[in-house]
Amino acid sequence: MNSMEIDRRALLLGTLAFVGGQANFAWAGGPRSDVAFVSAIRHGDGRFAVLLLAADGSIVREVPLSARGHDIALHWLSGRAVAFARRPGTFAVGFTIETGATPVVFTAASDRHFYGHGVFSHDGRLLYVSENDIPGGRGVIGIYDVAKGYKKIGEHPSHGVGPHEIILLDDGKTLAVANGGLDTVPDFERIDINRDAMQPSLTFVDAESGVLLAKHTLPAELKQLSIRHVAADAAGLVWFGAQWEGAQTEIPQVIGSAGTSRRVRLIEPPAAQCVDVKGYIGSVAASADRSIIAASAPKAGRVVYIDAASGTIKATSELKDVCGIAGEPGGQFAESSGFGVIRHEVPGAELISETQLSDVAFDNHLRRWG
Amino acid sequence: MMKKRLMPLAAVAMLAISAIAAGSTQAVAKDAQSHYALVQTTLEQHILPHFAALRTAAAQLPEDVASTCRTGDDGAREKLTTAFRNTVLAWAGVSFVRFGPMSVDSRRERLSFWPDPRGIVNRQLRQVLASSDMAVADSITKQSAAVQGLPALEVLIEDRDVPLGPAPQSVFRCKLAEAIAVNISHIAEEIDTDWTKPGGWKDKMLRPGSDNEIYKEPRDAASELVKTLLTGFQLIADSEIKPQVEKKRGFDGPYAKANLSKAYYAAGITSLDKLYQVMGLENFLDEDKDWVKNWVGGAWRTLRESDGAGGAAAGVPKQYAPSLRKVFDMLTGIRKLVVGEMSQAAGLAVGFNELDGD
Numbered sequence: 001m002n003s004m005e006i007d008r009r010a011l012l013l014g015t016l017a018f019v020g021g022q023a024n025f026a027w028a029g030g031p032r033s034d035v036a037f038v039s040a041i042r043h044g045d046g047r048f049a050v051l052l053l054a055a056d057g058s059i060v061r062e063v064p065l066s067a068r069g070h071d072i073a074l075h076w077l078s079g080r081a082v083a084f085a086r087r088p089g090t091f092a093v094g095f096t097i098e099t100g101a102t103p104v105v106f107t108a109a110s111d112r113h114f115y116g117h118g119v120f121s122h123d124g125r126l127l128y129v130s131e132n133d134i135p136g137g138r139g140v141i142g143i144y145d146v147a148k149g150y151k152k153i154g155e156h157p158s159h160g161v162g163p164h165e166i167i168l169l170d171d172g173k174t175l176a177v178a179n180g181g182l183d184t185v186p187d188f189e190r191i192d193i194n195r196d197a198m199q200p201s202l203t204f205v206d207a208e209s210g211v212l213l214a215k216h217t218l219p220a221e222l223k224q225l226s227i228r229h230v231a232a233d234a235a236g237l238v239w240f241g242a243q244w245e246g247a248q249t250e251i252p253q254v255i256g257s258a259g260t261s262r263r264v265r266l267i268e269p270p271a272a273q274c275v276d277v278k279g280y281i282g283s284v285a286a287s288a289d290r291s292i293i294a295a296s297a298p299k300a301g302r303v304v305y306i307d308a309a310s311g312t313i314k315a316t317s318e319l320k321d322v323c324g325i326a327g328e329p330g331g332q333f334a335e336s337s338g339f340g341v342i343r344h345e346v347p348g349a350e351l352i353s354e355t356q357l358s359d360v361a362f363d364n365h366l367r368r369w370g
Numbered sequence: 371m372m373k374k375r376l377m378p379l380a381a382v383a384m385l386a387i388s389a390i391a392a393g394s395t396q397a398v399a400k401d402a403q404s405h406y407a408l409v410q411t412t413l414e415q416h417i418l419p420h421f422a423a424l425r426t427a428a429a430q431l432p433e434d435v436a437s438t439c440r441t442g443d444d445g446a447r448e449k450l451t452t453a454f455r456n457t458v459l460a461w462a463g464v465s466f467v468r469f470g471p472m473s474v475d476s477r478r479e480r481l482s483f484w485p486d487p488r489g490i491v492n493r494q495l496r497q498v499l500a501s502s503d504m505a506v507a508d509s510i511t512k513q514s515a516a517v518q519g520l521p522a523l524e525v526l527i528e529d530r531d532v533p534l535g536p537a538p539q540s541v542f543r544c545k546l547a548e549a550i551a552v553n554i555s556h557i558a559e560e561i562d563t564d565w566t567k568p569g570g571w572k573d574k575m576l577r578p579g580s581d582n583e584i585y586k587e588p589r590d591a592a593s594e595l596v597k598t599l600l601t602g603f604q605l606i607a608d609s610e611i612k613p614q615v616e617k618k619r620g621f622d623g624p625y626a627k628a629n630l631s632k633a634y635y636a637a638g639i640t641s642l643d644k645l646y647q648v649m650g651l652e653n654f655l656d657e658d659k660d661w662v663k664n665w666v667g668g669a670w671r672t673l674r675e676s677d678g679a680g681g682a683a684a685g686v687p688k689q690y691a692p693s694l695r696k697v698f699d700m701l702t703g704i705r706k707l708v709v710g711e712m713s714q715a716a717g718l719a720v721g722f723n724e725l726d727g728d
Contacts, residue, residue, distance in 0.1 A: 362722075
């Protein structure tokens, strides 16, 4: 067990200081440099890095990583970013988008590993990171003090096993946590050691106190549906993309939504809209106005766009090994693939542009800056 | 060149319809024939024989457990030890073939709950033994996967303090061991049957088409096998070799109580070697890629000289034993060349995220 005491004063500052003015917070800062997108990548020679890209797909800057990265947490007002090692990695790299200051590397505690995701508090003072308590096999949310060089100051339970993506809702106080249900230990790399006994869940956790506000589990027949990635819509519902760990012949719907007081609903497309995503969603993102949720399905080479209000599939598009996805102004989405492609499109309408970068494989997540 | 085989007419017709231009029709059909041949060869020469071997080996377990429990004599015990060894090594040969019938009902975990860094098998088995609850043995398929399969049976077979036999203190253990043995045999039988029965997974892979829920074209089935090969490299490197190199938390090798870890490693690498060879991915490489074949050939020679545990393989002088680090590097090196060179040359490029996302 981690005996670290939580610094309550720091938590209060982190969670409450910006409450009240956070609607469309993500879009308030606006671009201040050429950087438009950030993503972890792998070069052709096997090196790993974070790429900072301009809107036209040209490379603005690169932050090297010692091993494979996963997602990047961004804080628009401070210009800070943190790239996380992917599960079950133990490093994270803090850097600045605008200045190119020397990156800060920090690591998980010796009995913790990261799951590849994290999120800043709205005021940017704290960073919440999804972690595993390795000896206990329970999910935790690590809390880091940004100003102190990402020093860990405490942790909350994630109230589940295998927390993956975590997001902070508009109230600045509630964390939504996708507990994938999968337990891993670094000694065995990425091997899931509890697939037969998975208990995935979507939890809502008070960012200050760690108190569980709501927990949504899945019925027994869906216990192997690993909830991994989340995005909030305009109504405050949290949409998730899951990955099916069960039989190939029994793949259920893998996209759904829930709220603190609304239980889980998987999308139920009519037969004509039945879209094969191979039981695997790699990333989810909301449009700029958060009326549309996009879910990428790299195994199917497909993006599914869902109208958040009705819960129906609005459109689909195809791109081999697509995984990274980010909403853009004007109802557009940007998508990235493991074959180095960045594409911009409007769901159900025209393809706007497509750029192919040589020698680059885009990793799981694409984040828009500005 | 890869030996070509005839595809089912339905698959050829489907491909002809789906191709747009005449030129692309020829290219797609040629690829499809190659992919179909790859699938057929791999199923016939690796996948199906290996699952049949597991079924055969596991089928011996119930009788040998019963015999040991009935007589307790050394001959019966030795026979059971041999049957257990054969089953574990047959399992090692298919442990990385995780798609299709293996993905059903947590069969993989129920057969072999390993790796088990949290010691769940021992903990749960102790609880079951302490309870002496016959209902547990009668409903073994409904119990935790940790007490259903080979690791649990290993604990019971290898327990020298309370050995399996006719003694009164072994009655419940024997009941449990017999139930586990029958369960292992049933699961192995189910997997093999699901592969080979009419309309089973073999047929799914060999009869791609629009009405096939899993494989729409030969490429899909061939890609599944490429992913399996890559999974094999990754699993053996990461879960079997690397933990031996970086001993951090008291690592227990697979089936260490039965002294089968080394044989398990060797059986896994041998099966992977066979899978690589029968898939023939090198045959898709252009002539200017001979360096790939040469490097991979050398890497396999190194792997064959290893016992998978830092020593030399049988018949190989000690001084030629490759280090575990070298074994790890060879496995990951071949994997990288399959991803970066061979799968692309074969028209079976597997995406970065598709293969190993999170």
